[in-house]
Amino acid sequence: MNQEWILQTTQAQGQERREKIMEYLKALRTRICGAFESLEPEHRFERKSWSYQKGSGGGEMSILRGSVFEKAAVNFSGVQGDRFPGQDAEGSFFATGVSLITHMMNPWMPTVHFNIRYIEAGSRQWLGGGYDLTPMGFENSEDTQHFHSVAKHALDQVDPKLYPVMKEAAREYFTIPHYNRERGVGGIFFDHYNTGHFDRDLKMWTQVGETFLEAVMPIYKKKKNLPWTQEEKNKQIRSRAHYVEFNLLYDRGTRFGFQSGGNPEAILCSMPPMAAW
Numbered sequence: 001m002n003q004e005w006i007l008q009t010t011q012a013q014g015q016e017r018r019e020k021i022m023e024y025l026k027a028l029r030t031r032i033c034g035a036f037e038s039l040e041p042e043h044r045f046e047r048k049s050w051s052y053q054k055g056s057g058g059g060e061m062s063i064l065r066g067s068v069f070e071k072a073a074v075n076f077s078g079v080q081g082d083r084f085p086g087q088d089a090e091g092s093f094f095a096t097g098v099s100l101i102t103h104m105m106n107p108w109m110p111t112v113h114f115n116i117r118y119i120e121a122g123s124r125q126w127l128g129g130g131y132d133l134t135p136m137g138f139e140n141s142e143d144t145q146h147f148h149s150v151a152k153h154a155l156d157q158v159d160p161k162l163y164p165v166m167k168e169a170a171r172e173y174f175t176i177p178h179y180n181r182e183r184g185v186g187g188i189f190f191d192h193y194n195t196g197h198f199d200r201d202l203k204m205w206t207q208v209g210e211t212f213l214e215a216v217m218p219i220y221k222k223k224k225n226l227p228w229t230q231e232e233k234n235k236q237i238r239s240r241a242h243y244v245e246f247n248l249l250y251d252r253g254t255r256f257g258f259q260s261g262g263n264p265e266a267i268l269c270s271m272p273p274m275a276a277w
Contacts, residue, residue, distance in 0.1 A: 022096050
């Protein structure tokens, strides 16, 4: 399933558009899971479906625990309900997306977060998402440069003005207020994105989805066999505490999930298997 196919949703209306977008997201999720499993020859994702209790739809959690990925969660959801949660509640809503997080066994391998989503609320619709990188105590300038260069190239294909704006948005969003610093080395972030040109907006959105693996997999392949010590593992675990604090206190996705009556187990998949304070 390619970008040209999903861009046909520009001509689709209503339920047909929703279904096409959800099919694209499911296919993207399958590709990402396959790429992660390629690093784990003896382990596979365990999948668990759930139903949305406050409306219709649901989702599927996919969890991988292995020797490279201490825990990876790659989740899909597609739900609709009578009232959009949050302060800007406006009639019924539909929300679908793929969200993932990795927590690596090797301390030298950074955590990565990715999400793309499509939301309708009343008469409005918008796109959101991005990807960002969080070294757990062991920042590497080459990794950071590679990650950002992929993001820049992806957005430049649509509009060279996008990357600086979305890079700054990521810096602002992923800043932990009580420490007054970013939780990682940044990436790109956008929310409530609607320029009035849905075909162009969707092209940008799919560019983010299509380039995520290019941004992170070379880093993981390069570092998965690096030796590490228990002291380095302890440092990683302490760094994970800041990730937990951000997700529970400030992350909009976590808040939206609970406010909308989403599946708690799926919402909290972002939590690391172990952290320390």
